[in-house]
Amino acid sequence: MIEIDWAEEAGRLRASAEGEGDWNAAVARSLVRDGGKVVADIGCGGGGMAKALAEALPNATVVAVDADPDVLEQAREHTAGLVRCELASMDDGVEPLRRAIDAPADLIWASASVHHAADQQAAVDALASLLAPGGRLALTEGGLPARHLPWDLGVGEPGLELRLDLAQDRWFKVMRDSLPGSVPMPYGWTEALTRAGLTDATTRSVLTETPAPLSPEGTEKLVQQFRTRIARMSGEGHGHGHGHVVPDEEWLEPEDLAVWKQLLDPDGQYYLGRRRDLAVLSVRSIHLGHAPH
Numbered sequence: 001m002i003e004i005d006w007a008e009e010a011g012r013l014r015a016s017a018e019g020e021g022d023w024n025a026a027v028a029r030s031l032v033r034d035g036g037k038v039v040a041d042i043g044c045g046g047g048g049m050a051k052a053l054a055e056a057l058p059n060a061t062v063v064a065v066d067a068d069p070d071v072l073e074q075a076r077e078h079t080a081g082l083v084r085c086e087l088a089s090m091d092d093g094v095e096p097l098r099r100a101i102d103a104p105a106d107l108i109w110a111s112a113s114v115h116h117a118a119d120q121q122a123a124v125d126a127l128a129s130l131l132a133p134g135g136r137l138a139l140t141e142g143g144l145p146a147r148h149l150p151w152d153l154g155v156g157e158p159g160l161e162l163r164l165d166l167a168q169d170r171w172f173k174v175m176r177d178s179l180p181g182s183v184p185m186p187y188g189w190t191e192a193l194t195r196a197g198l199t200d201a202t203t204r205s206v207l208t209e210t211p212a213p214l215s216p217e218g219t220e221k222l223v224q225q226f227r228t229r230i231a232r233m234s235g236e237g238h239g240h241g242h243g244h245v246v247p248d249e250e251w252l253e254p255e256d257l258a259v260w261k262q263l264l265d266p267d268g269q270y271y272l273g274r275r276r277d278l279a280v281l282s283v284r285s286i287h288l289g290h291a292p293h
């Protein structure tokens with residue numbers, strides 16, 4: 001049983017809104033169309049994309065929506081008056097979302113949020129129904145697991161990062177199953193957009209690369225991300241806040257967990273923070289559907 005406490009995540013979501021400014025700005029510029037009047041970011045987290053959309057389309061009304069008040073407060077601070085922030089949940093049907101956005105939308109963006117809705121297809125249907133004729137729904141979901149570490153780290157069995165990805169994949173399944181009223185969606189995102197009545201559903205994936213060696217700040221940020229992920233996978237605290245983990249849930253093999261502890265120990269021989277061969281390679285997918293004219 002996994003229950004995510006989003007309020008605990010609020011600080012981390014704000015940090016990621018601040019750290020991903022360049023990615024958000026580039027994607028926002030590529031998505032907006034001149035003349036767009038109403039744009040919404042659903043499950044906005046720290047408000048990074050909502051802010052980027054407001055900057056890319058200064059004459060539009062941009063609405064940032066989230067289901068958690070503490071998260072929304074971070075978005076409100078980060079977007080500093082550029083964006084209207086509204087509390088609503090995709091789990092409560094279409095009306096609260098309609099009231100929040102308050103006008104048919106030219107563009108709705110939802111990144112890594114629909115997969116937290118109990119019924120993902122119902123959430124996609126609701127978002128699609130809020131589009132103006134010809135409006136677009138952009139769902140950022142999936143992509144490829146990011147790569148940061150060399151395959152052989154000189155400690156433990158090679159392939160440590162791949163096994164962390166697999167553990168997180170098992171965690172994700174339990175997280176989905178733990179949502180009250182969870183409904184399976186045994187098909188992909190373009191199919192979900194098409195079933196919601198949208199046309200020409202397609203996917204565009206964006207690759208981000210920072211080659212080794214990372215800057216000292218980049219290295220520190222990456223080490224911190226691994227700390228958060230390993231805390232979650234070892235049932236300690238609420239790493240990435242993804243909440244309470246039943247104590248007997250074992251996500252990582254004990255041997256791998258012991259290696260991670262060495263890699264994350266600043267005083268240890270194998271501390272990641274001293275390596276010059278860490279990198280960032282990530283691919284995020286944006287699935288886009290169009291409302292009929």
Ligand SMILES: C[S@@+](CC[C@H](N)C(=O)[O-])C[C@H]1O[C@@H](n2cnc3c(N)ncnc32)[C@H](O)[C@@H]1O
Nearest residue numbers: 006043044045067068089090091111112113116
């Ligand atoms: C993984 S975060 C993604 C945040 C941001 N969109 C991003 O890409 O960085 C998921 C966000 O969705 C919000 N959320 C979760 N369930 C939701 C729901 N049912 N309705 C609206 N927002 C929800 C959470 O509060 C959180 O801010």
